[in-house]
Amino acid sequence: MSVSSPSSLLAYCRPGFEGECAQELSGRDALLAGAGYARAARGSGFVEFVTPDAEALAGSWRDLVFARQLLQVLGSARDLPPKDRLGVLLPIIEATESAQGPRRWCDAWVEAPDSDAARELAPLCRGLNAALVGVLKKKQLIDRASRWRLHLCLTATDAAYVAMADIAHTAPWPGGIPRLKFPRAAPSRSTLKLEEALLVLLDEGERERWLKPGMRAVDLGASPGGWTWQLVARSLHVAAVDNGPMDADLLASGLVDHLRADGFRYRPQKPVDWLVCDMVEQPRRVAALMADWLATGQCRYAIFNLKLPMKKRHDEVQLCLALVADALAAAGKRVELRAKQLYHDREEITVFARAS
Numbered sequence: 001m002s003v004s005s006p007s008s009l010l011a012y013c014r015p016g017f018e019g020e021c022a023q024e025l026s027g028r029d030a031l032l033a034g035a036g037y038a039r040a041a042r043g044s045g046f047v048e049f050v051t052p053d054a055e056a057l058a059g060s061w062r063d064l065v066f067a068r069q070l071l072q073v074l075g076s077a078r079d080l081p082p083k084d085r086l087g088v089l090l091p092i093i094e095a096t097e098s099a100q101g102p103r104r105w106c107d108a109w110v111e112a113p114d115s116d117a118a119r120e121l122a123p124l125c126r127g128l129n130a131a132l133v134g135v136l137k138k139k140q141l142i143d144r145a146s147r148w149r150l151h152l153c154l155t156a157t158d159a160a161y162v163a164m165a166d167i168a169h170t171a172p173w174p175g176g177i178p179r180l181k182f183p184r185a186a187p188s189r190s191t192l193k194l195e196e197a198l199l200v201l202l203d204e205g206e207r208e209r210w211l212k213p214g215m216r217a218v219d220l221g222a223s224p225g226g227w228t229w230q231l232v233a234r235s236l237h238v239a240a241v242d243n244g245p246m247d248a249d250l251l252a253s254g255l256v257d258h259l260r261a262d263g264f265r266y267r268p269q270k271p272v273d274w275l276v277c278d279m280v281e282q283p284r285r286v287a288a289l290m291a292d293w294l295a296t297g298q299c300r301y302a303i304f305n306l307k308l309p310m311k312k313r314h315d316e317v318q319l320c321l322a323l324v325a326d327a328l329a330a331a332g333k334r335v336e337l338r339a340k341q342l343y344h345d346r347e348e349i350t351v352f353a354r355a356s
């Protein structure tokens with residue numbers, strides 16, 4: 001059995017995107033001392049980033065595209081005895097001090113990365129989670145008002161990281177994955193991508209202020225209507241642009257105009273509040289189109305997918321985001337960009353943009 005406690009971060013990501021996740025963390029680290037390095041195995045669904053600046057970097061989950069979650073590592077252990085894993089992990093937890101003494105936790109989550117191998121650990125995670133919360137309560141280390149959440153990440157039956165999260169700056173879902181139920185009336189599973197985007201990229205207040213009944217939206221590449229369905233569910237009027245068919249029930253809602261047109265040529269007669277776009281196209285072409293709508297004031301808010309190339313995916317994302325930012329700057333406008341590879345995104349990422 002071995003226990004170690006380097007200064008490091010633990011990021012969860014989509015399996016296969018560990019390289020991009022590590023590249024992003026290195027980029028952030030380079031803005032500080034740049035002394036960090038990543039430990040990542042392809043397909044594992046997580047990256048450990050060892051850096052003396054772990055504390056300073058720990059709050060950057062929202063700014064990272066490929067990280068679903070970002071945790072500050074307190075220690076790790078290998079060769080855990082199957083009958084008493086917590087016996088080894090508890091001393092690491094109890095050694096964590098705050099200014100007021102032993103750190104108390106608002107909650108404790110035992111989770112595993114999103115890889116095929118680690119998914120089999122789910123039953124063990126559930127069992128350990130109940131036991132861990134029980135022990136923490138007994139030791140009076142649970143305080144619902146604390147801003148810190150404890151995470152145990154099992155990477156094998158006998159290996160785990162102990163980590164912590166500041167709840168204000170980390171994903172509020174176990175594994176960094178919001179579990180959404182497919183709405184039965186929605187016409188396609190793609191609907192979950194937009195639902196997740198609205199949940200992850202906007203906060204509650206923003207969803208209320210920026211998505212109001214009666215607002216107007218354009219959905220480029222709308223067929224059969226999963227994204228349009230999300231907008232209609234929030235009582236927005238939608239111009240659904242696609243040569244493909246739209247779901248009949250959506251059309252019957254009275255809130256949808258189906259326009260059989262090319263999404264790259266279509267422009268609204270009057271500016272709209274929202275533009276959403278799920279066209280399968282080259283990312284730079286989509287980014288340039290979004291930049292044009294935002295820069296010319298044809299929409300205020302946009303959510304769009306960027307399908308990623310096979311190689312240099314991190315570079316392509318940076319290039320596309322810079323393309324939008326530069327176009328808006330050239331038009332004398334400010335733009336706020338938030339981008340994430342969502343759980344429902346495969347070889348793609350989702351971007352929210354707001355022009356002002």
Ligand SMILES: C[S@@+](CC[C@H](N)C(=O)[O-])C[C@H]1O[C@@H](n2cnc3c(N)ncnc32)[C@H](O)[C@@H]1O
Binds near residue numbers: 187191220242263264
């Ligand atoms: C991934 S599907 C969209 C799924 C849709 N968001 C949903 O939730 O049901 C991509 C759509 O983009 C449309 N598309 C691709 N290129 C287009 C273009 N140039 N103009 C309009 N639609 C386009 C395709 O016809 C296809 O229906």
